[in-house]
Amino acid sequence: MTPDPYPPPEFTLTVQAADARTLRLAIHGYLDYDTSDEFTPAVDEVLDAHAERHGPVLRHLHLDWADLTAFDSSGLSALLALRRHTHPAGITLHLHHQPTYFSRLLEVTGVMGHLTQHAHGTGSPEAALP
Template identity: 85%
Template structure:
């Protein structure tokens, strides 16, 4: 297991498992106003290390929230920033073992589905065209 460098003892990330297409990371401690600015660079460091070791085909980032002890709107903002990086790169976020207060905040703000929507991989022009045709097809 690998931990990301985080100056705060109240927040750490630990790599639980990795292969070419999947990275599993556990979040420990607080992801709130005091630590949220550490989250993005810490996850960026893990993603960069994964790319160096396994290459660019990462498709699934699993985040385990079992050891999360606090989460607020600043943590939500950091999680949305992570989505802005991973989704365009074709990486789908998977959220596991969320505490009730975490799930409640995602549901109240309406971002649960947004954060976990399936990311499209690098599509060929034909695939992208077919997807746009399907999206614009009339509904019977």
């Protein structure tokens, strides 16, 4: 049997660093149509483990995109779903080392500011602000 000339795209997520209020994750490989359904459960698993260990005190989720290979509208949808999950919990997303094509898609769709908008903690005085 000959090897498949088009192997399935791969996606992995690794924890780079963590403390009670900050978590740093690296995204590797593809975040596209074929893998975007893996992104949300993978991040949720890390967030759940963090909350188990530290409680609901996480405030900053840093995502490192340096090893991203591909990103499309399905990946963008998964990233927006992550924002919908984290923002109400008071967790601000920070995006680092974005490849040009990633930044361009965020720019063209106008979501960069939305994704990285500062989240107010649910128990903080800022949460009461309109």
